[in-house]
Amino acid sequence: MKSTPEALIGQGVEHIDTPAAVIDLDAMERNIARMAGFARQHGMRWRPHAKLHKSAEIALLLEAAGACGHCVQKLSEAEALAAGGVRDLFISNEVIAPHKLLRVARLAAELAAHGGRLSIAVDSLEGITGLAAAMAAMAAMGSDADIDVLVEIDVGQGRCGAAPGPEAAALALAVAAHPYLHFAGLHAYHGGAQHLRSVVERRAAIAQAAQAAADTRALIEAAGLSVPLITGAGTGTLVHEATSGVYGELQAGSFLVMDADYAANEQDAAQPAFEHALFIKTQVISARPSHAVCDAGHKSHAIDSGLPLVHGLPLRYANGGDEHGILYAASPDAQLPALGDTLWLVPGHCDPTVNLHDQLIGVRGGLAQGVVERIIHVDARRAVT
């Protein structure tokens, strides 16, 4: 289906159809300014993760505010953003299939031809050998592009990544041995630490990650190879990476609109006060004595990090399936909404929520009385390959 936007530019928020994904542009821009200021203050590069917004338009906004480039999680995300004019991309993930590695090499050549740069993570010798073969094939076709390669180390998440220390150091040296691969540093993102609830736990997890990264760097440098960068950090922990003395680049992406789940973290005093900026507008389509039912279910927002919050109202959202949310009073004196009322939900996890939508309705002037200023296309929606 060719989907029509849920609103037209210039319309008031009251005309946005439901359910729809709506960005409070003022709040998003305040978040960007806070993040830019934070990175400047700590002398850090920032390369926000585009797996949140999936939009070339937003990527270019972030660059204008000082972002050095963008992370993506999948090759097809990188291709989609490159098609939208984004020129500096880091695939912060492993690519193994030979046909995909040829696409990686082609994209590296295309970005280089436009003055840009592609970088990618590896965590195996097979991955390095395959990437080198694909880059050599591009070179045989006349490209002189190389590609930045970062060795991913597992600093505690237990997902991808070589073991810090000798295993990772051997991979770094293997990268450096290939003519079209440029060893660019260590990718040391600790996904498992982002939603640890207490500041103490998050600080300890990142201290341990930074130590593992620093030790690995020392080993590699002792072997005579420079480690230009250690990159990592998410919105939940960025204060700790920024003050680690080890990390040089922040990958946080969720700061842009903030997940409901991050609000459940104990906040670091040093953390910029990011605001929720992504909302699902929804309408009550059934009103019963004990509850109301709205038209946004988990086809409108991702529930992997919990159900959405109801913005500004004492209502509890309960799972009503793909297309419904069930609303209960959250306190004895709370009033249920009436049939036809519209409400704003704050999604538990924004990245996969954005993935459910073809466009984000950008509103200027607030959710109560604002106007639709732009329709932001989700260029890398469904880009999983």
Add this chain to the structure above:
Amino acid sequence: MKSTPEALIGQGVEHIDTPAAVIDLDAMERNIARMAGFARQHGMRWRPHAKLHKSAEIALLLEAAGACGHCVQKLSEAEALAAGGVRDLFISNEVIAPHKLLRVARLAAELAAHGGRLSIAVDSLEGITGLAAAMAAMAAMGSDADIDVLVEIDVGQGRCGAAPGPEAAALALAVAAHPYLHFAGLHAYHGGAQHLRSVVERRAAIAQAAQAAADTRALIEAAGLSVPLITGAGTGTLVHEATSGVYGELQAGSFLVMDADYAANEQDAAQPAFEHALFIKTQVISARPSHAVCDAGHKSHAIDSGLPLVHGLPLRYANGGDEHGILYAASPDAQLPALGDTLWLVPGHCDPTVNLHDQLIGVRGGLAQGVVERIIHVDARRAVT
């Protein structure tokens, strides 16, 4: 992003890119034949829920096997399927917004003009009045179409639906009082019963639902209004609705490909032996001593009803986020897959899984050695409005 299919027609399954949603066409067709036979045997109409497949192509396959029409959950799903040539649609849900009700009325007129029929659920006087006003507006523009209206009753799910008995009966009479609304019966789907694990629980839940529907029908008929149909049932309970003597139509949709979660139900002896037919093909992109990581996370399959199963292998899939699955050995002697291996996942819940994909790759001849026979477009992907 204009997304490219993960495979081309005629390619072997080994060439399907990962991750991708793949339908085993042989298994799906066996499921359709089983469902058609079951409905025939019990003298039931069947109107499978298109919220599962979201595809006009599949809807027409189901009609060829005997389906009398299709359920959808949202107006925009109905519009997308109608654009693909589907002519008999039931919106099994409430629509309240006046601008949406005008679209409902227009679609009713369009389907009627093509020899088709639209029906819709209501559970409030406001909904009936709004629908009647929209149909009257269409009539003023020259349409003589009417619309079938079913009163939804809450038979135990606690979501939408009027209370069975006097409240629902009053709504039925209110429907019948409007010139362009045709009271077509009761929508009595018990979503809460589908995944009750034991046969005894499911039988009891549907017995109670059928009693509530029958009592409501008696009240309405006592007031002089005929109740042509009671419709409901999902894949988890259809044996009980079919043998209730009350229901006349089965709405089950998931039988087509089966959710992993349904496999956790104790099976009714009388239930047709439906097979899993929707799979996510995925590749191992990182292999560690303790686990492997594959490239399908919850952007490739919905996890609202649990994580996927790994088809045919003693592996346990653990949540690795949007883009990764973490695979552990499920028994002490199970072997972890190697880097580059491909695997097949059975999604926990198929409806929202299909919603994540633009196309379903239809394979003939099995997952091991089959060939891509067709690319099925997901016409109503993201159709939430």
